Each structure stands twice: as C-alpha cells, then as structure tokens.
Amino acid sequence: MPRYADIVLPLAQPAYTFAVPEGMAVREGQAVAVQFGPRKFYTGIVWRLHDRRPDFPRIKSIQRILYDSPLLSAAQRSLWEWIASYYLCSVGEVMRVALPRLMKPSGDTEEEFSEEEFRPRTECYVSLARELWDETTFHETCERLERRAPKQYEALLEIAAAGDGERIATDEIARRLLRADYGVLRTLERKGLIVATEHERTVEYGGPAFRLPELTPHQRRALDALREQFAAGKSTALLQGITGSGKTEIYIHLIAETLSRGGDVLLLVPEIALTAQLIERMERIFGSRVTAYHSKLTNRRRTETYLRLSRSSGGEFVVGVRSSIFLPLKHLQLVVVDEEHDASYKQTDPAPRYNARDCAVVLARLTGGRTLLGSATPSLETWSNAATGKYGRAELTERYGAARLPAVYVSDTLRAARRGERHAHFNKLLLDKIGETLDRGEQVMLFQNRRGFSPYVECAECGWTARCPNCNVTLTYHKSGRKLVCHYCGHTEDVPAKCPSCRVTDVVPMGFGTEKIEEEIAAIFPEARVARLDRDSVTSESAFNAIIADFAAHRTDILVGTQMITKGFDFAGVSLVGILNADNLLNNPDFRAAERAFQLMMQVAGRAGRRDDGGEVVIQTGDPGNPVIRQVAAGDYEGMVRMQLADRQAFFYPPYARLTSLTLRHRDPTTLRNGILALATSLRTRFGRRVLGPMTPPVDRIRGEYLAGLLLKIESGASSARARELLLSELKRFSENPAWKAITVVVDVDPQ
Ligand code: ADP
Ligand code: ZN
Numbered sequence: 010m011p012r013y014a015d016i017v018l019p020l021a022q023p024a025y026t027f028a029v030p031e032g033m034a035v036r037e038g039q040a041v042a043v044q045f046g047p048r049k050f051y052t053g054i055v056w057r058l059h060d061r062r063p064d065f066p067r068i069k070s071i072q073r074i075l076y077d078s079p080l081l082s083a084a085q086r087s088l089w090e091w092i093a094s095y096y097l098c099s100v101g102e103v104m105r106v107a108l109p110r111l112m113k114p115s116g117d118t119e120e121e122f123s124e125e126e127f128r129p130r131t132e133c134y135v136s137l138a139r140e141l142w143d144e145t146t147f148h149e150t151c152e153r154l155e156r157r158a159p160k161q162y163e164a165l166l167e168i169a170a171a172g173d174g175e176r177i178a179t180d181e182i183a184r185r186l187l188r189a190d191y192g193v194l195r196t197l198e199r200k201g202l203i204v205a206t207e208h209e210r211t212v213e214y215g216g217p218a219f220r221l222p223e224l225t226p227h228q229r230r231a232l233d234a235l236r237e238q239f240a241a242g243k244s245t246a247l248l249q250g251i252t253g254s255g256k257t258e259i260y261i262h263l264i265a266e267t268l269s270r271g272g273d274v275l276l277l278v279p280e281i282a283l284t285a286q287l288i289e290r291m292e293r294i295f296g297s298r299v300t301a302y303h304s305k306l307t308n309r310r311r312t313e314t315y316l317r318l319s320r321s322s323g324g325e326f327v328v329g330v331r332s333s334i335f336l337p338l339k340h341l342q343l344v345v346v347d348e349e350h351d352a353s354y355k356q357t358d359p360a361p362r363y364n365a366r367d368c369a370v371v372l373a374r375l376t377g378g379r380t381l382l383g384s385a386t387p388s389l390e391t392w393s394n395a396a397t398g399k400y401g402r403a404e405l406t407e408r409y410g411a412a413r414l415p416a417v418y419v420s421d422t423l424r425a426a427r428r429g430e431r432h433a434h435f436n437k438l439l440l441d442k443i444g445e446t447l448d449r450g451e452q453v454m455l456f457q458n459r460r461g462f463s464p465y466v467e468c469a470e471c472g473w474t475a476r477c478p479n480c481n482v483t484l485t486y487h488k489s490g491r492k493l494v495c496h497y498c499g500h501t502e503d504v505p506a507k508c509p510s511c512r513v514t515d516v517v518p519m520g521f522g523t524e525k526i527e528e529e530i531a532a533i534f535p536e537a538r539v540a541r542l543d544r545d546s547v548t549s550e551s552a553f554n555a556i557i558a559d560f561a562a563h564r565t566d567i568l569v570g571t572q573m574i575t576k577g578f579d580f581a582g583v584s585l586v587g588i589l590n591a592d593n594l595l596n597n598p599d600f601r602a603a604e605r606a607f608q609l610m611m612q613v614a615g616r617a618g619r620r621d622d623g624g625e626v627v628i629q630t631g632d633p634g635n636p637v638i639r640q641v642a643a644g645d646y647e648g649m650v651r652m653q654l655a656d657r658q659a660f661f662y663p664p665y666a667r668l669t670s671l672t673l674r675h676r677d678p679t680t681l682r683n684g685i686l687a688l689a690t691s692l693r694t695r696f697g698r699r700v701l702g703p704m705t706p707p708v709d710r711i712r713g714e715y716l717a718g719l720l721l722k723i724e725s726g727a728s729s730a731r732a733r734e735l736l737l738s739e740l741k742r743f744s745e746n747p748a749w750k751a752i753t754v755v756v757d758v759d760p761q
C-alpha cells in the first residue's frame with residue numbers, strides 16, 4: 010500500500026504531497042478532498058502514489074475520496090502534463106479548465122466544501138424479477154393476474170415489452186417512461202415480481218442504425234485516401250475542401266466507422282452557438298448518440314456528462330468546443346477538428362493558453378487514435394505540415410451537386426465616391442445587386458467586421474473623443490441606450506450631453522459598426538425585413554436561435570452581422586453576400602492579417618448560393634489591387650499560401666519559427682519599463698537576437714495597469730524543450746528578484 014500521494018490542486022502551484030490514511034484504497038487519477046493552507050478545503054487529483062516521505066515536518070492526510078472511479082485516464086494525465094510543460098503553466102491550472110466547476114468544490118470549512126459538492130440526480134428504475142425471465146413462469150404469472158389484477162397484469166406486460174419485442178425484456182427501464190401507476194408498481198415490487206432500484210440517471214441511446222449519405226465518386230476517393238493514410242500509420246491528416254464540397258459528409262463516414270468499432274469520437278467545432286446546425290445534422294444521423302459539450306450547458310449538465318463519460322465503455326460521440334479535449338473519453342480513436350484554422354481554438358486567457366487543435370493532435374497520439382483536421386482554408390502551419398508529409402492529406406475541389414462557386418465582384422469604394430456612386434456605406438454596385446436579389450425574392454447577408462473599426466463618439470468642434478479611464482482605448486458607442494462601453498474592462502458611461510472639453514453640445518457618433526449598417530440598409534430598402542447578428546444583438550442562446558430561425562425560414566430578407574454570420578450556416582435562400590469594408594481586415598498590424606483576411610472573406614463568400622446556381626459576392630475595398638483581394642476573387646488559396654509563406658520566411662514567422670510572447674503588467678510605468686529592460690537583457694544572454702522588444706502593445710493600458718511585451722522567436726528545427734527550459738529558468742530568476750516581484754508576467758506560447 011503506497012503511503013504518500015502527490016496531489017494536483019486547482020492552483021498555479023506544483024503538485025503537493027499528502028499522506029494516504031491507513032486502509033484508504035485510493036487510485037491514481039481519482040479525485041479526493043484535502044486540506045491545504047491554513048484551513049482551506051480543495052478537490053485534488055491523485056497524480057502519483059509512492060512511498061517517499063517528503064522532507065517537511067507535518068504531512069497532512071487525504072480527507073476522503075470523492076468519486077468511486079478515477080476521473081482521469083492515464084492518457085488524460087499525460088495530456089495535462091504535456092499542456093503544462095508546453096504552455097508553461099502548472100498542471101493545477103490545467104485542472105481549472107479541464108474539470109467542470111461542480112467537480113472541484115473548495116471551501117474554507119468542511120461544511121462549505123460539502124455544500125458545493127456535486128450530487129448526481131438519481132431516479133427509480135424497474136426490471137422484472139429474475140424468476141420471471143423464464144417464459145413459462147412469466148406466462149403463468151400473467152394468467153394468474155389477468156383477471157384478478159388487470160392493472161398489475163398490464164404493468165408487467167409493459168415492462169416485459171420494453172426490450173426489442175421478441176423476447177421478455179430483462180433490462181431495467183426508468184419508471185418515468187412507464188404508463189403504469191406508481192402504486193401498482195409498488196404492489197408488484199412487494200409481491201417480488203419486479204425489482205425497483207434508485208440510482209443515477211443513465212442516458213438512453215437510440216438505435217445503432219446510422220443512415221449514412223451516399224458519397225460522390227470524388228468524395229469517396231478523398232475518404233479512401235484518408236483511410237489509407239491512417240492505416241499506413243499517419244496519425245494526423247488534413248482534409249482540405251472548399252465550402253460545400255462535402256467535408257462534413259466525409260467526417261460522418263469516418264465517425265460511423267469508429268463508433269461501430271466501439272471507439273469514441275470527438276468532433277471539435279469552433280464555437281457552439283454558431284454550430285447548432287452542425288449538431289442537428291449529426292443528430293439526424295447519430296440520434297441520441299450525440300453528446301454536445303459547450304459553455305451554454307448548465308454546470309450540472311456538464312458535470313453529469315463528464316461523469317457519465319468517465320464510466321462509459323466506449324462508442325461515445327462528443328461534439329464540442331475547445332474544452333471538450335479534456336473529457337474522459339477512454340477509447341478515443343478519432344478526433345475531427347472542423348475549421349481547424351479558427352482562432353477560437355486558442356484560449357488566450359487565463360492559463361493554460363492552449364490551442365485545442367494542437368492538443369487534439371497530441372491527445373490522439375497518446376490514445377493511439379487519429380486526428381483529422383478539416384478546413385476550406387487551412388492555417389499555414391497545418392498546410393506546411395501536410396506539404397512536408399508530416400500530416401496526411403486529401404482534397405475536395407468541387408462543390409456538391411449542381412452548386413457552383415459564387416461570382417466575386419471587387420468594388421472600389423474610392424472610385425465610387427469620386428463618381429458620386431456611394432450612398433452611406435454602400436457602393437452603387439452593391440445596392441443594385443441587393444435590389445435585384447430582393448426583387449427575385451432571395452436573401453442577402455452583409456458582413457461588417459466590427460472589431461477593426463468600432464463606432465465611437467467625437468466632438469465635432471474640438472475633436473475630443475470619449476476614452477476609458479482605466480484602459481488606453483476609445484469607448485465604443487452603443488446606440489441602444491446611448492451608452493459608451495469599454496470592450497476591455499466593461500466600464501460603461503452615458504454619452505455626455507456636452508463635450509467635456511469645449512462645452513459645445515455637438516458630440517456625434519463616428520465610425521460604423523453593424524448597428525449603423527442595419528439602420529442604413531433599412532432606410533434604403535424600407536420594404537425589406539432586416540435583422541442583425543452580433544455580440545450585442547445576441548443576448549442569449551434563444552435570441553441567437555430566433556434570429557437564425559427567422560432568417561432560415563425567410564422571415565427576414567437581409568441579415569447584417571459580424572464574424573458570427575460566417576460560421577457553419579447553410580441557408581439555401583442566400584444568393585448575395587456583401588463584404589462592406591475589406592480594408593479593416595487587411596490593415597491589421599499582425600503577421601497573420603493577410604491569412605486571416607483571406608480565410609474570413611472566403612468563409613463569408615462561401616455563404617452565397619450554397620445550394621442554388623452559384624451566388625454573388627461583392628467586396629467593397631479602397632485597395633482593389635491588393636493581392637489578397639485578388640486571391641479571394643479568384644479563390645486562389647495556393648496563391649495566397651505561396652505569397653504569405655515567402656513573407657513568413659523572410660521575416661521569420663510561423664511556420665518557420667515558433668513564437669512565445671511575454672506580456673508584463675504593472676501599475677507604475679517606470680517600474681514596468683525597468684523590469685522589462687532587465688528581463689530582455691537576461692533573456693538575450695540566453696537567446697541572443699531571438700528576443701524582440703520591449704514593445705508597446707496596441708492597447709498599452711488595461712484596468713489601470715500598463716503593459717509591455719517581449720517576443721521570443723525560436724527556429725522551428727531547434728529543440729523547443731530546451732528553449733522552454735531556459736525560458737522558465739530566466740522567468741523564475743526574474744520573479745524572484747524583489748525589485749520585480751510585483752510585476753505580472755503572462756506567457757503565451759504560439760500566440761494567435
Ligand atoms: P462542407 O462541410 O465541405 O462545407 P457539406 O458536407 O456541408 O460541405 O456539404 C454541403 C451540402 O451538400 C450539404 O447540404 C450536404 O448535405 C450536401 N452534400 C454533400 N455531399 C453530399 C452527398 N454525398 N450526398 C448528399 N448530399 C451531400
Ligand atoms: Zn476600460
């Protein structure tokens with residue numbers, strides 16, 4: 010019996026050693042309650058059992074075991090460790106995101122801890138008593154009851170018929186699913202004819218028969234290629250296929266194969282609200298086998314899901330957002346990452362700052378499974394991995410069925426303005442096409458990237474703009490309620506009646522967001538029904554669903570929106586897509602700006618005419634000669650990749666280098682400045698010219714703290730383990746220096 014346990018607590022601390030009380034049979038991966046610090050109770054995960062007594066005087070004991078079976082498999086523990094070491098954080102920080110909140114109660118007293126503890130919902134199940142499993146006995150009993158107690162007779166028949174109908178059902182069935190009275194059931198139980206037990210709710214599966222779509226010859230070739238590459242030992246493959254080519258159909262085939270072998274499948278999707286349609290589509294094929302896992306679920310539901318999966322014997326299919334890589338799928342054989350290029354797979358705050366796509370690749374390797382990365386416009390990193398043969402690869406180059414690619418028009422905003430062909434934020438070409446589309450009874454989507462150009466207020470007299478008192482940014486104007494809001498810290502204030510600087514009353518909204526576009530388009534086409542989809546209009550999941558349902562049912566004609574409208578929708582009636590301002594996508598000060606702009610515009614364009622005879626796309630830009638705009642218009646992904654890779658190589662960015670960004674924060678700008686200079690100097694002794702900075706980030710003050718950054722670029726071939734080791738030791742030295750103790754250091758590996 011091991012006497013000590015290293016236990017991971019949900020803290021930014023290393024594992025801590027506790028004593029295992031005499032007679033407590035605890036296993037690695039199990040959750041336990043422990044007391045840590047003066048008097049705080051935490052949930053911990055038993056990481057390692059051993060007999061080495063730690064050299065501190067008072068060793069506390071484990072209080073008790075929390076769930077009977079381990080919450081983590083060995084593969085999952087390896088994944089947590091990999092994340093902690095790769096993303097430079099503690100395993101405890103991984104625990105914070107990996108387990109649902111209810112599974113890690115903590116409290117200042119034992120009572121507080123227990124109060125928070127999760128208790129599974131139970132319900133009553135009944136089954137026939139064993140002796141009635143025999144046909145003859147069953148029929149004799151029925152005959153006896155039929156006349157004397159018809160209700161009991163009916164109840165018995167109902168329970169016996171709950172199975173496949175051929176034989177007498179011996180499985181248990183939830184009492185609430187029966188028509189029989191509870192009183193009648195109690196009588197049967199008293200007579201010993203049925204057995205009733207109260208236990209945790211189990212999930213009933215639908216039938217195992219999946220109705221799979223017939224693949225086109227083209228799709229079949231891609232599926233066969235993937236199968237072959239997986240069989241030949243490639244653990245990761247890229248499925249590159251234009252929008253509407255049937256990537257999802259191929260996922261479905263691979264998923265069905267895996268499930269029928271008894272393997273678990275994880276399908277990762279960027280953001281769940283946006284992929285409601287995908288879940289529905291999966292449910293149409295896999296029925297109740299589909300388990301959705303996302304942030305909109307209640308804490309209880311997530312916990313139930315986690316526990317159920319931790320006891321499952323395989324054949325599970327989870328569709329979920331990035332945190333689902335932490336679910337306890339013990340028989341994981343396939344991970345599909347849809348839209349693998351999507352930035353939302355990366356968690357930016359708080360630690361662990363992990364990329365779920367990259368973790369999926371590691372996870373599948375740990376479980377001996379396979380990873381399929383799907384995209385119309387793969388990230389350059391993934392594309393390079395496929396090009397060098399590190400990943401397998403298959404392609405789909407044509408849309409399914411009669412659907413053609415949309416015709417793309419590039420519309421010059423400056424030229425339109427010179428010719429007097431610009432009204433509000435629309436060029437005449439776009440307005441003409443909107444008019445024609447509405448006349449044909451078809452639908453329009455208008456895309457405005459709000460992030461790059463938020464509406465703000467400005468004094469028409471002196472140029473004063475409203476700024477956040479805590480952050481170095483302008484406040485964003487929200488028309489509904491006439492409020493000014495800081496998108497970094499949430500600070501909110503009213504629009505001033507008078508300019509605080511010059512006292513003139515003319516404070517006016519500037520810039521244009523989706524709200525403005527919605528207002529303008531409604532004024533130009535008063536008979537059209539216009540709706541808006543963005544973070545402000547979507548106040549809840551039901552609001553989101555209502556907007557989508559209205560558009561899908563053609564109760565609205567024009568949908569104005571941000572990134573939200575670009576993902577995962579398949580609206581048959583949309584034949585025109587307008588991109589209002591491509592320039593603010595391109596003019597981002599980020600080395601990925603061109604790649605992202607291309608991906609986003611292709612995705613938006615893909616919404617046009619998905620089913621019908623090819624739709625139309627109008628891109629408004631002040632820079633029609635921009636190569637990225639031309640590549641989008643031509644659908645030239647390879648051209649974009651070649652051009653961007655040349656840039657990345659010349660300036661030494663991913664995939665040619667691995668980046669780690671360091672952001673330092675402190676209230677006093679001088680301390681911060683001196684601190685970051687000291688850190689930069691010490692890092693340069695180790696990494697030389699691979700250290701860039703210090704630099705001032707675009708927003709250099711948030712919530713009253715000043716920010717400064719350093720960037721570390723390590724060549725792709727070099728040992729990243731060695732680099733992490735050196736970086737960690739320098740960071741440790743830095744944070745132990747009393748002069749810099751109060752400076753917060755945030756490390757982001759592979760920043761997006
Ligand atoms: P992608 O995921 O590449 O965007 P989808 O798998 O969503 O493409 O396919 C686009 C549309 O074409 C969907 O409505 C899908 O149902 C249909 N489709 C694609 N392949 C087939 C097929 N083999 N049989 C029937 N419908 C198909
Ligand atoms: Zn602020």
Ligand code: ZN
Nearest residue numbers: 468471508511
């Ligand atoms: Zn003023």
